Amino acid sequence: MNRMAIAVLALAGLLIAVYMLLYKVGVLGRVACGTGGCETVQASRYAVFLGVPVPAIGVIGYGLTLAAALFGVQPGRAEDSRIALALIVLGTTAFVFTAYLNYLEAFVIRAWCRWCLGSAVVATLLFISSLREIPRIRRAV
């Protein structure tokens, strides 16, 4: 059940990341943003991390998480500690990276992108869900 929740969250995050990536690379000319902070955030130099557009990092991260969760819900995989470990690592990485991005929005860029905030909520819930995989690792050790 937990991995199903992780899969759903990862899919939501993946869709957000794809949407923002299409905007970042110019396929989408506009993004639905209300207060208008999305353009400011995406146009800032912090929208690229180590040469990679941040939304692309989201696509990769959420894609891997979705794949791991889907693999993990298959019959016979419920107690697979490798999947549990992968979900914990991915969830924690997503949470830490998202926290860094939120810090940049709040204190450096001083603009809020609602889609980035949506992704932050997803990443936080993913992280919390991934912690529930810890007992599976303990049982395997």
Added chain:
Amino acid sequence: MAQRQRRSASKAPSSSLKPFYIALAVIALGGVGWIFYSLASAGEPAVAPIELAGLDDPAALLAAAKGSELGQPDAPVQILIFSDYTCPSCQYWVQTVEPLVKQEFIDAGKARLVHYDFPLGGTAQHRHSFIAARAARCAEAQGRFWDYHDILFGRQGEWSPAPEPPIDEFVGYANQLGLDRRAFSDCLRSDQFADVVSASRQLGESLNVGATPTVYIGPRTLPGNEWSQYPAVKAAIEAELGGS
């Protein structure tokens, strides 16, 4: 028998996962549908103010409106102007009064000018107010706000009466200034800076701006018979300098 049962248990039928897969498919279809809808409506430039939330705080509104400044930041007198690029009176200010203000006060470090957009819209004459303001902001993103601002007013008679948004004309002006044509065009054809221009308009409304140009010298609004006469503008600036 026990082995067969164990094998059956470990490879439990995936029918219990069916609702989960259906839920995933629904979410995926919804998300992909939204993306395709966005793609289909892409390329439409924002031509009218957008509704902004969270700008009840005056400080937030001022920050969102992002006035375009000319002159030294520490100049003692601040001149605010709310202006519309389709407005003939604004054109008069820009071409007749502003150059004199710039020469005597702004270049001397005695005053700074802050431009806010107040797109009138609403009538055929002002139908391109908003996109013109956005065009100037797109030029500002490449550091050429005031040059583009002057071109828009200088060629107002050419683009303002156009029945459709004069996108190609605006891109042409950007080309003349040597701006990155692709970046400018992408900016103009999107909704970039729709928020800034809308916030600027909202700021003007909060100050009861009802017409353009509305000119403030310090805290004082100049009436129409004053802002259009350079001697009166000069006197107002000097009075403000005397008091500061």
